[in-house]
Amino acid sequence: MNDMTLEKAATVEFRGLRREFGPTVALDGLDLDVRPGELVALLGPSGCGKTTALRMLAGFEHPDSGEVLVDGQDVTEVPAHRRDAGMVFQSYSLFPHLSAVDNVAFGLRMRKVRTAERRARAAELLDLVGLGDKGERFPHQLSGGQQQRVAVARALINHPKVLLLDEPLGALDLKLRRQMQLELKRIQTEVGITFVHVTHDQEEAMTMADTVAVMNGGRVEQLGSPSDLYENPRTTFVANFLGTSNLIEAEVDTRSGDGIVLKAGGGKLLLPEARCSAPTTTGGKVLVGVRPEKISLTHADAAGDIPAGRNRITGKIAATSFIGVSTQYVVDSAVCPEFEVYVQNIDRDAKLAPGAEVVLHWNPAHTFGLHADQSLLAGTTGSAGVGTVDDEAAV
Amino acid sequence: MARLNPRPNLWRWAVLAFAAVYFLVPLAASVIFTVDVPGQGVTFDAYGQILGADGFLTGLILSLELAAATIAVVLLLMVPAMVALRLGAPRLGPVIEVICSLPLVVPPIAFVAGISTVLKWGPEYLSRTPLFQTFVAIQNPDFPVVLVLAYVVMALPFVHRSLDAGLRAMDVRTLVEAARSCGASPVQALVTAVLPNLRGALLNASFLTLALVLGEFTVSHLLGFQPFAVWIYSVGGSQAQLSVAVSVLSLLVTWALLLALAGLGGRTRTAAKG
Numbered sequence: 001m002n003d004m005t006l007e008k009a010a011t012v013e014f015r016g017l018r019r020e021f022g023p024t025v026a027l028d029g030l031d032l033d034v035r036p037g038e039l040v041a042l043l044g045p046s047g048c049g050k051t052t053a054l055r056m057l058a059g060f061e062h063p064d065s066g067e068v069l070v071d072g073q074d075v076t077e078v079p080a081h082r083r084d085a086g087m088v089f090q091s092y093s094l095f096p097h098l099s100a101v102d103n104v105a106f107g108l109r110m111r112k113v114r115t116a117e118r119r120a121r122a123a124e125l126l127d128l129v130g131l132g133d134k135g136e137r138f139p140h141q142l143s144g145g146q147q148q149r150v151a152v153a154r155a156l157i158n159h160p161k162v163l164l165l166d167e168p169l170g171a172l173d174l175k176l177r178r179q180m181q182l183e184l185k186r187i188q189t190e191v192g193i194t195f196v197h198v199t200h201d202q203e204e205a206m207t208m209a210d211t212v213a214v215m216n217g218g219r220v221e222q223l224g225s226p227s228d229l230y231e232n233p234r235t236t237f238v239a240n241f242l243g244t245s246n247l248i249e250a251e252v253d254t255r256s257g258d259g260i261v262l263k264a265g266g267g268k269l270l271l272p273e274a275r276c277s278a279p280t281t282t283g284g285k286v287l288v289g290v291r292p293e294k295i296s297l298t299h300a301d302a303a304g305d306i307p308a309g310r311n312r313i314t315g316k317i318a319a320t321s322f323i324g325v326s327t328q329y330v331v332d333s334a335v336c337p338e339f340e341v342y343v344q345n346i347d348r349d350a351k352l353a354p355g356a357e358v359v360l361h362w363n364p365a366h367t368f369g370l371h372a373d374q375s376l377l378a379g380t381t382g383s384a385g386v387g388t389v390d391d392e393a394a395v
Numbered sequence: 396m397a398r399l400n401p402r403p404n405l406w407r408w409a410v411l412a413f414a415a416v417y418f419l420v421p422l423a424a425s426v427i428f429t430v431d432v433p434g435q436g437v438t439f440d441a442y443g444q445i446l447g448a449d450g451f452l453t454g455l456i457l458s459l460e461l462a463a464a465t466i467a468v469v470l471l472l473m474v475p476a477m478v479a480l481r482l483g484a485p486r487l488g489p490v491i492e493v494i495c496s497l498p499l500v501v502p503p504i505a506f507v508a509g510i511s512t513v514l515k516w517g518p519e520y521l522s523r524t525p526l527f528q529t530f531v532a533i534q535n536p537d538f539p540v541v542l543v544l545a546y547v548v549m550a551l552p553f554v555h556r557s558l559d560a561g562l563r564a565m566d567v568r569t570l571v572e573a574a575r576s577c578g579a580s581p582v583q584a585l586v587t588a589v590l591p592n593l594r595g596a597l598l599n600a601s602f603l604t605l606a607l608v609l610g611e612f613t614v615s616h617l618l619g620f621q622p623f624a625v626w627i628y629s630v631g632g633s634q635a636q637l638s639v640a641v642s643v644l645s646l647l648v649t650w651a652l653l654l655a656l657a658g659l660g661g662r663t664r665t666a667a668k669g
Contacts, residue, residue, distance in 0.1 A: 060572055060575075079575075081575045081576070081581075082578075087576035089572070093566070094573075095588055095592070098591075106577050106579075106587075107578050110574075110577055110578040111578060151573075154577065
């Protein structure tokens, strides 16, 4: 596969893409830059416009306004078959009448490459996806995961500048999906071209992508590396859609050094200024967030043992659930009902049972601050509707 | 289950026996009637007479030509239309279905009355215009194009049904998009990705159209042409034994053609694999 390394990796740029389907706004001025050779995931709930954006890059949809650039060239008016973009679909899209090797060779057949040569190159690509011995099988004789591997090989045969993946693992079961995530990542590293991956599964996006673009309401809500997005969400939507966040409404009190002291329900919390995306004028409102796994839980009787300088909140355990690696606690407190805390099961404290008075405490460096003028529930399962993918495809 | 088994089996045989009696007995009776002349024993004279009869070959060939032309026209018309409908305007589906089913509702006799009225539109003073000449040309008895046009309309319900079933069985949009992202133009996508998977539906549509054209009588007879079915009628009217022999023969010819078409379909399948 030495002939298909970095030389062809291309940039992808979306410039102010807008698309309406009747009364629904699918894309609302989408801007996004993808660097060459990068695996970028478009992540969002169904209806956020991620599939529409991908289909515009493939040439199957036309924007009402805005443009798509590949390798710096405007391809908005270029028909799909001249775009140099391979695509892998969610539903198994192999041609049922062709064997695996002929499916992979299809792109070369369209380019009038001789039969012997195209079968040889198709066999090479089948090797790349680990199906070298299944070339003569027909799609109905292959499992779902194998079919998707063939689909990836087929999409790569013409040396595309960019590979588009539209929920490619959506139809696979969980275990196979995990395996295929790593497999796709390996293939991407090997061929080195730009991958644009659409998914509604945040874990999949975080596992595979170099860069994740969290989409909401037809635009990119936040762009960054998986760890950056997780640690420093800038909106409640990102904070809630990527993992779980505890959000507290607080008021700016004073400053101390490069931190901000906040008042929340009688107590005080410290927030590093660099981790606050909201204005911090004294008396202003801020949403304070902290991830459940950053929090330690101590029984109220042992509150004296907590080191100084940590953010603390008191509350009462409402529920616990044991899930093997960790125990999840739901704590009712004055500042935030249903505070979620995940504690690793290293030394389990039997006193931490429902009804127990507890102190929640965490390192202030793990606190993030968000604008107070947004919904606390944005991006949670109920509100944004992390529903089926089919809804979006049907738009 | 074991206790219940004998009864369904019994019913199965009963139904099979009934069907056999219903279909095979008249057929066997017809065959016996044509070969067994009282007092002479078994003779194939009747069949010999048909093969030697005037117009047998011309009628049969005309019918086959008409069938081939009808199949070609109706598929060229319907396949792109149905695929475009699936891809572009799925909501128009029921409208097209109703339109395509109309020929089932309109009796052939009304249909042919309409056609002859239209064909009489060209008055004498228009005889030098292309319109009139077109009307004359499509009624050329050697190859009456007007019959092809009529048969295309009459075949619509069957062709629509089989193509619709074929298209329902696959995800046309994804197949076309997959082909296009592999570098196929829209036409290439249709020919290389959709059509091969429609083979069954296309064969089915061709079968039904072939059977329809071979057996069609009303329209061709009333418009004054003489394809196979009309020839059977005209030759059979004069002699009882001959008329039955002709019916048996036409049945055999239709079967043979359908088998040939099926065989053709089977061969293209193996060829496509290579």
